[in-house]
Amino acid sequence: MRLWRNVCVALLVLVAACARMPEDAPAxxxxxxxxxxxxxxxxxxxxxxxxxxxxxxxxxxxxxxxxxxxxxxxxxxxxxxxxxxxxxxxxxxxxxxxxxxxxxxxxxxxxxxxxxxxxxxxxxxxxxxxxxxxxxxxxxxxxxxxxxxxxxxxxxxxxxxxxxxxxxxxxxxxxxxxxxxxxxxxxxxxxxxxxxxxxxxxxxxxxxxxxxxxxxxxxxxxxxxxxxxxxxxxxxxxxxxxxxxxxxxxxxxxxxxxRVRQGNARLEASVAFRAARKGRTRQERLRPLFCPEEMNLASDAMPNEARAAVKAPSAFFVDPRLASRELVVSRPSYDAALRALKSAFPESGQPDGDHAWLGPVKAAADVAAVAALVREHAVDEEFVADVLAVDMGNPALSSARCGLLRLVPEDAHGWVAAFVRALAASKEPAARELHANLTEPARHAAWHRAQAAAMLEACSRRLQAGEITPYVELLAQRRAEVFANEISKNPRGQILEPGFRVIFPDVTPEPRPGALTLTRDCTIVRP
Known part of the structure; x- marks a missing residue:
């Protein structure tokens, strides 16, 4: 429901259900x-x-x-x-x-x-x-x-x-x-x-x-x-x-x-809901680890009108379960990037929304669902870290990581070994990366966390170096990728409620989902 349009009300508030659209199903x-x-x-x-x-x-x-x-x-x-x-x-x-x-x-x-x-x-x-x-x-x-x-x-x-x-x-x-x-x-x-x-x-x-x-x-x-x-x-x-x-x-x-957190905690603790989730396929149960189900938004803590230095949310760059840190961007550099991209907030015409660097991050509900899998011994923390490390620079919306979900087998016994074999047989780079993560002893959770911390350190240096237009361009692309993602393809409602909610500024040229990638040394790679 749109109540959870932000609560899809979702807003993202209650987040945020969806669009203000008629309900046509027979009742x-x-x-x-x-x-x-x-x-x-x-x-x-x-x-x-x-x-x-x-x-x-x-x-x-x-x-x-x-x-x-x-x-x-x-x-x-x-x-x-x-x-x-x-x-x-x-x-x-x-x-x-x-x-x-x-x-x-x-x-x-x-x-x-x-x-x-x-x-x-x-x-x-x-x-x-x-x-x-x-x-x-x-x-x-x-x-x-x-x-x-x-x-x-x-x-x-x-x-x-x-x-x-x-x-x-x-x-x-x-x-x-x-x-x-x-x-x-x-x-x-x-x-x-x-x-x-x-x-x-x-x-x-x-x-x-x-x-x-x-x-x-x-x-x-x-x-x-x-x-x-x-x-x-x-x-x-x-x-x-x-x-x-x-x-x-x-x-x-x-x-x-x-109260939204309290409501979801009650649901996660429910015996009935856990049973309903356990009754789904293994791919469905593991989906919040590999793919987005819901979506949250994060931004700089200070409003743009404060004119303070911008602090970009590190969850935009790396999953917080691997690493986090403060990422500071000078206000003149951020303003210059907005001008370079002809950024304009719809209807108001201002160059940005109320807070700088507003973009999608992994949903708290998805994180909680994965934590429940660990508590239930469906997977362990090492497996979680191995998966999160794939396409590390796209923590919330990676199509490469999400595509690996379809390789997860449904067999009750020995499914991890069967999954490793399926990854080995795949020619996809993401499959090769996850295969290495699961099979090489040196690639343990602490190693992944160290890699993530090093990536954020590199991002901190690059964001403070001055020219940040490519990174704001990536931010605009990530916003577009939410609308392009399958979570926004349900014809009966979308979590960002296009047409009803106006959340992000527009940029020129219009971002193309998947065009830019972020490497582990925090450089932007163009096609």
Whole structure:
């Protein structure tokens, strides 16, 4: 769901589900209880035991918009905390496109709700100079999207409130296990040029890990409202209902990020979810190690307006599980690179977004999934390091490393030896590199970490040497590679929400995915 459009809401916030697109799949109808709401969706909706299902079942009148829904929550011993993000960039409030992502704690209709258990998202429009809640119930209009922990299932359930032309109608879309089924072919397609995905729920386009998402999970939470830097509204005045929401519980984006982490930690600890994941193929289980499933964004900590030296996130260059360090770039060098590439942020025309060096990094959910594999003894830390070291200069989006996933065998016994044989038989450079990593005793995890640290040292020297245009060009390419990656090919939703979110500046010429590569001595290689 777009709730995890950034939370695909994903934003990347809750990260960030996806695009504001209609839900066209046919739906069955399942009554929660005769006196309550009727929720359309899978036939097992009545078996849900989450706070949303309980609240709707206990409602004598079905909430038809976000104000009625929040009003029902306010009668419960529960608290609602609100986070606020500008969908069109920090300095483009005049567009009037904001999202509110709200998290609920306490007790809702008798269901205990811990931090990270219950989120819902909704959106704004502008009417003249007034900023208003987007709650007009046009046909198929998305009014609210919700994700709620089901203590009986041990999974998250996903819901939507959509307009039918007259009022809002509730839909139950599916749960975390349904998402695992929907993304089963991801990076394992029979025809990669024409990928297919499951059709259980739209939320699978963004919440590929099965839980809440926030693309901008780590500080400084680019484009989000923070206590230190409230979002400018560019002269727009919130309507009274919106002003009341913002005045009641608006908080720092870090609070939302913390609750997203808590929600995903609960999912990772769930016996039911672990069992659902173990029931998938070995390639599916190992996929977060070799390939991206979700995506986070990282940037310089200081806003561009501070005019301080730029600190590029080292996770852009090397996976933090191997090495990390501070990478400093002079502000004049960074500005010169933006000018050389004709960088311009859409709509605002500024040369960059709110924070410098905003780009994709490995998702926290993917890292957590790999850590779970290690805890379950599916792989060990040495195997993880061997894989991460392949195409080391592309830690989040390496197509070469991801392509090796298809060589992983499904045999239950001796699969590592069979994998090594498959790598040996391949002519791909990445396969030869991983074969050497797995078979040469000197290439142990400590060796890989030393190699990664040396690479970051080389990057530090080169970035401080002055001419950084090729590296900013690579940054622009990595952004383009997210849109080109298979995680952005689901027709029912994409994690960066093109058309709805504006996140990155444009450069000229337009980047070509895969054109530039970064070597271990931190040089840029052109085709």
């Amino acid at each position: 069955q109808v399942s009554e929660l209880k005769p006196a309550g709401c009727v929720t359309q969706g899978p036939a097992n909706a009545a078996a849900n035991h989450d706070a949303v299902a309980a609240l709707l079942a206990a409602s004598s009148e079905c909430p038809s918009n976000v104000l009625e829904f929040r009003g029902r929550l306010e009668r419960e011993p529960a608290k609602v905390a609100t986070a606020f993000v500008d969908n069109r960039g920090f300095h483009n409030g005049v567009a009037g496109s904001f999202s509110l992502f709200e998290s609920v704690t306490g007790v809702v209709a008798g269901v205990p709700v811990a931090p990270g258990d219950f989120f819902f998202g909704h959106f704004t429009d502008k009417r003249g100079t007034e900023l208003v809640l987007a709650q007009t119930p046009e046909d198929k209009a998305l009014l609210i999207e919700l994700i709620a922990w089901d203590p009986a299932k041990g999974l998250f359930n996903f819901y939507e409130l959509r307009g039918d032309g007259t009022r809002g109608q509730w839909f139950y879309r599916g749960d975390s296990a349904d998402i695992l089924r929907d993304i089963a072919p991801l990076h394992r397609q029979d025809d990669p040029e024409h990928p297919v995905f499951g059709q259980r729920l739209r939320c699978s386009g963004c919440h590929l890990g099965g839980g809440p998402i926030m693309k901008e999970l780590e500080a400084p939470h680019n484009d989000w409202w923070t206590m230190a830097r409230p979002l400018p509204l560019a002269g727009l005045t919130p309507e009274p209902a919106l002003a009341r929401i913002l005045g009641q519980g608006l908080g720092d984006a870090e609070r939302l990020a913390m």
